[in-house]
Amino acid sequence: MGETGSSRWQRKKDARPSEILDAALTLFVEKGYLATKMEDIARAAGVTKGTPYLYFQNKEEIFKAVVRETIVARVHAMSAQLAQLHGIGSSELLFLALEDWWTHIGSTRAAGLCKLMAAEATNFPDLTRFYYEEAILPARQLLGHIIQRGMDSGEFRPVHLDYAIDALTAPMMMTMILSHSFALVPGCCDSLKDNPLEFLKTSLRLTLQGMHQPAPQDARP
Amino acid sequence: MGETGSSRWQRKKDARPSEILDAALTLFVEKGYLATKMEDIARAAGVTKGTPYLYFQNKEEIFKAVVRETIVARVHAMSAQLAQLHGIGSSELLFLALEDWWTHIGSTRAAGLCKLMAAEATNFPDLTRFYYEEAILPARQLLGHIIQRGMDSGEFRPVHLDYAIDALTAPMMMTMILSHSFALVPGCCDSLKDNPLEFLKTSLRLTLQGMHQPAPQDARP
Amino acid sequence: MGETGSSRWQRKKDARPSEILDAALTLFVEKGYLATKMEDIARAAGVTKGTPYLYFQNKEEIFKAVVRETIVARVHAMSAQLAQLHGIGSSELLFLALEDWWTHIGSTRAAGLCKLMAAEATNFPDLTRFYYEEAILPARQLLGHIIQRGMDSGEFRPVHLDYAIDALTAPMMMTMILSHSFALVPGCCDSLKDNPLEFLKTSLRLTLQGMHQPAPQDARP
Amino acid sequence: MGETGSSRWQRKKDARPSEILDAALTLFVEKGYLATKMEDIARAAGVTKGTPYLYFQNKEEIFKAVVRETIVARVHAMSAQLAQLHGIGSSELLFLALEDWWTHIGSTRAAGLCKLMAAEATNFPDLTRFYYEEAILPARQLLGHIIQRGMDSGEFRPVHLDYAIDALTAPMMMTMILSHSFALVPGCCDSLKDNPLEFLKTSLRLTLQGMHQPAPQDARP
DNA sequence: GATGAATGAGATTTCATTCAT
DNA sequence: TATGAATGAAATCTCATTCAT
Numbered sequence: 001m002g003e004t005g006s007s008r009w010q011r012k013k014d015a016r017p018s019e020i021l022d023a024a025l026t027l028f029v030e031k032g033y034l035a036t037k038m039e040d041i042a043r044a045a046g047v048t049k050g051t052p053y054l055y056f057q058n059k060e061e062i063f064k065a066v067v068r069e070t071i072v073a074r075v076h077a078m079s080a081q082l083a084q085l086h087g088i089g090s091s092e093l094l095f096l097a098l099e100d101w102w103t104h105i106g107s108t109r110a111a112g113l114c115k116l117m118a119a120e121a122t123n124f125p126d127l128t129r130f131y132y133e134e135a136i137l138p139a140r141q142l143l144g145h146i147i148q149r150g151m152d153s154g155e156f157r158p159v160h161l162d163y164a165i166d167a168l169t170a171p172m173m174m175t176m177i178l179s180h181s182f183a184l185v186p187g188c189c190d191s192l193k194d195n196p197l198e199f200l201k202t203s204l205r206l207t208l209q210g211m212h213q214p215a216p217q218d219a220r221p
Numbered sequence: 222m223g224e225t226g227s228s229r230w231q232r233k234k235d236a237r238p239s240e241i242l243d244a245a246l247t248l249f250v251e252k253g254y255l256a257t258k259m260e261d262i263a264r265a266a267g268v269t270k271g272t273p274y275l276y277f278q279n280k281e282e283i284f285k286a287v288v289r290e291t292i293v294a295r296v297h298a299m300s301a302q303l304a305q306l307h308g309i310g311s312s313e314l315l316f317l318a319l320e321d322w323w324t325h326i327g328s329t330r331a332a333g334l335c336k337l338m339a340a341e342a343t344n345f346p347d348l349t350r351f352y353y354e355e356a357i358l359p360a361r362q363l364l365g366h367i368i369q370r371g372m373d374s375g376e377f378r379p380v381h382l383d384y385a386i387d388a389l390t391a392p393m394m395m396t397m398i399l400s401h402s403f404a405l406v407p408g409c410c411d412s413l414k415d416n417p418l419e420f421l422k423t424s425l426r427l428t429l430q431g432m433h434q435p436a437p438q439d440a441r442p
Numbered sequence: 443m444g445e446t447g448s449s450r451w452q453r454k455k456d457a458r459p460s461e462i463l464d465a466a467l468t469l470f471v472e473k474g475y476l477a478t479k480m481e482d483i484a485r486a487a488g489v490t491k492g493t494p495y496l497y498f499q500n501k502e503e504i505f506k507a508v509v510r511e512t513i514v515a516r517v518h519a520m521s522a523q524l525a526q527l528h529g530i531g532s533s534e535l536l537f538l539a540l541e542d543w544w545t546h547i548g549s550t551r552a553a554g555l556c557k558l559m560a561a562e563a564t565n566f567p568d569l570t571r572f573y574y575e576e577a578i579l580p581a582r583q584l585l586g587h588i589i590q591r592g593m594d595s596g597e598f599r600p601v602h603l604d605y606a607i608d609a610l611t612a613p614m615m616m617t618m619i620l621s622h623s624f625a626l627v628p629g630c631c632d633s634l635k636d637n638p639l640e641f642l643k644t645s646l647r648l649t650l651q652g653m654h655q656p657a658p659q660d661a662r663p
Numbered sequence: 664m665g666e667t668g669s670s671r672w673q674r675k676k677d678a679r680p681s682e683i684l685d686a687a688l689t690l691f692v693e694k695g696y697l698a699t700k701m702e703d704i705a706r707a708a709g710v711t712k713g714t715p716y717l718y719f720q721n722k723e724e725i726f727k728a729v730v731r732e733t734i735v736a737r738v739h740a741m742s743a744q745l746a747q748l749h750g751i752g753s754s755e756l757l758f759l760a761l762e763d764w765w766t767h768i769g770s771t772r773a774a775g776l777c778k779l780m781a782a783e784a785t786n787f788p789d790l791t792r793f794y795y796e797e798a799i800l801p802a803r804q805l806l807g808h809i810i811q812r813g814m815d816s817g818e819f820r821p822v823h824l825d826y827a828i829d830a831l832t833a834p835m836m837m838t839m840i841l842s843h844s845f846a847l848v849p850g851c852c853d854s855l856k857d858n859p860l861e862f863l864k865t866s867l868r869l870t871l872q873g874m875h876q877p878a879p880q881d882a883r884p
Numbered sequence: 885g886a887t888g889a890a891t892g893a894g895a896t897t898t899c900a901t902t903c904a905t
Numbered sequence: 906t907a908t909g910a911a912t913g914a915a916a917t918c919t920c921a922t923t924c925a926t
Contacts (some may be wrong), residue, residue, distance in 0.1 A: 711890070
């Protein structure tokens with residue numbers, strides 16, 4: 001007894017909110033917003049029913065915080081890759097971005113947020129807009145930059161930028177959603193479970209083949 | 222005397238189940254399973270609280286019926302296209318299938334079921350498997366046949382069938398999910414709302430470019 | 443066609459109310475008042491939901507009618523025995539009354555009414571009083587008469603009349619209640635099910651032994 | 664610090680289940696199982712609608728608990744009398760047992776359980792069997808032992824054991840049922856209300872007279 | 885801060901009763 | 906008369922939230 005600097009205690013105390021958000025993320029992604037009970041969140045966070053209310057106003061605020069915190073964390077984690085934007089071909093860069101995204105988002109629970117937000121979009125329009133602007137748009141912009149660079153350099157043929165981004169994004173989004181839905185049900189999407197990253201790369205390769213500038217001799221009549 | 226005691230009420234009675242399912246589909250897609258109240262469904266169907274229970278055991282059965290009826294109806298509607306499987310190039314066939322799918326599914330509320338099932342997959346595993354087997358797999362098999370045909374005829378280069386299907390499916394799934402989630406929120410996915418079919422065709426075109434067999438002279442070194 | 447005296451139809455029509463009451467008696471006795479649904483009664487009576495309301499105001503009136511009709515019918519059926527009140531010893535008369543009661547009430551569904559009324563007594567006080575006055579009291583009075591006769595003739599020793607009636611009634615009431623409750627559950631009251639009348643007679647014999655005037659020599663000091 | 668966080672609330676919490684069961688017992692006995700609303704129970708226990716669900720899964724479990732707790736408590740309370748099984752005549756012992764039963768069961772709300780179980784027997788067969796085995800059979804066995812002892816010692820003449828038990832039990836059961844049904848309705852069973860124990864004793868006396876071994880000289884022709 | 889008993893609004897479901905046919 | 910679709914009051918049960926300790 002006596003106040004021994006409270007360091008471990010302090011850490012505990014400071015950690016509470018994120019422990020709660022962490023538990024909430026898992027449960028929201030697994031069961032959906034309404035099917036997740038406050039008490040489940042508390043228990044999963046190792047506290048009791050009343051505790052989450054010491055840190056968050058209510059369930060909805062927890063939901064919002066989960067989305068915000070996760071997005072912020074992940075987008076920050078991915079921004080490290082932006083530093084590498086030199087001296088690499090655009091195709092290769094897209095592959096690197098894909099792997100990076102896979103590591104920090106696609107293969108993590110953060111991917112579940114995409115499914116979650118899709119499910120709750122109309123119930124939480126403000127939050128949805130936030131998610132869209134802070135998660136989806138940045139990812140698209142990043143891809144847009146790279147594609148533009150490839151077109152500028154002649155590596156890619158001219159394409160409609162938005163459509164190209166969509167084409168690149170679709171497999172990622174499909175993977176995020178499927179892996180937190182059908183793929184969790186035995187007997188569904190078994191191929192997806194094998195090696196999602198491989199699928200994503202193949203898909204990217206396929207799309208890039210469609211985007212690539214044909215080699216000069218190919219163009220000859 | 223001796224008439225079939227039908228007339229106005231009878232007609233109502235026959236129509237009720239589908240009216241209820243119709244209302245339920247819209248609400249489930251819009252708000253999700255749990256956020257949709259039985260009374261909402263009843264009111265949307267123009268009846269009172271108790272009436273849906275005359276036709277369905279409980280909410281879950283309504284949910285299942287919505288999924289089953291919609292899937293069955295749509296898959297049947299799409300099977301008409303199978304008759305056209307002669308004398309058309311595989312690429313062209315894929316475009317026709319896409320348009321057909323768009324007409325009967327992609328642009329309808331049935332598309333919302335995909336989002337719905339993704340959201341509720343783990344809460345209704347049996348139903349999810351049903352949906353997967355009756356909706357997702359048939360669509361994939363159809364695409365698989367066409368691709369295989371294209372490879373057999375030399376129109377497409379050899380590709381990994383599953384990955385190719387994924388690549389073709391991803392934009393469709395993304396469209397279905399986005400158009401019933403983010404796209405409904407003002408300020409999100411505005412490009413999608415403009416002309417989704419155009420995006421889908423562009424996407425298909427892009428993917429096909431990656432799959433097409435290069436012309437013979439191109440292959441020469 | 444043409445109106446052929448409507449005899450069978452007429453019979454049917456007149457029979458409806460009693461068919462409904464008959465069905466209701468069975469169900470009320472089996473499941474209790476509240477657990478019996480109007481639709482069950484209708485179905486058991488071979489009609490549809492609305493029909494009982496053509497003959498009875500509501501469920502409560504059906505309940506009351508069931509009790510009244512059954513009591514009236516049974517008490518009438520038992521009144522035939524009153525004619526036999528001459529030239530028979532009181533003990534023997536009690537045995538005859540017991541057998542008569544057993545035939546017309548104890549072994550029939552009417553016995554179930556006793557359980558039913560006990561269960562619902564406080565919920566339907568007026569009806570309970572009716573039942574008490576029309577069923578229980580007459581039976582007690584009948585027994586009272588016989589016992590009194592026995593005491594007057596010296597066949598029975600002097601006893602407190604009410605208590606003697608209670609002692610004679612208790613086994614009957616117990617049989618009625620048990621046979622429509624515990625005895626219906628496998629594993630309970632198996633001995634009762636064997637031969638209830640035999641138990642009743644034995645019980646009566648035992649009680650009569652206690653009531654009988656000892657033979658003169660026994661009384662001598 | 665470090666105290667057992669109890670005091671007022673804790674005491675409340677420990678008391679709650681039995682307060683709820685207590686309220687439920689009264690209401691179930693008074694109105695029956697179905698006619699007793701959960702909110703009635705809650706209010707009678709001084710809590711609100713939701714509170715009973717903190718301690719019991721549902722209404723049925725409350726019902727079961729009421730039966731179990733009451734039976735267990737009462738049967739334990741009665742087992743104290745078993746210690747007195749020495750040096751007393753069997754007749755006298757039966758009177759003592761009767762008084763004991765009257766004190767701990769017959770005159771208490773526990774007696775109402777008998778009516779309740781009779782009413783609900785077919786709706787809750789398992790519970791009924793439990794009640795039968797834990798309440799009815801032990802009572803019968805106790806009586807059986809005493810009667811057997813009486814026969815062994817020559818105090819009683821040989822009788823059919825089951826029937827003798829029935830004869831002794833019937834007045835008790837009738838009292839329990841009547842006093843929680845007809846006797847509660849003004850104008851019914853007024854004699855019963857006067858002095859039920861007196862009736863029971865008289866009844867027992869009467870039955871014992873039928874069972875007693877006549878004194879030796881009496882048996883002489 | 886943390887607990888967890890208690891609350892009470894609200895959701896699902898049932899069923900007696902009505903009434904157009 | 907008879908039907909049975911529809912109603913809506915009422916009951917059971919859940920769970921987000923509060924607050925005394």
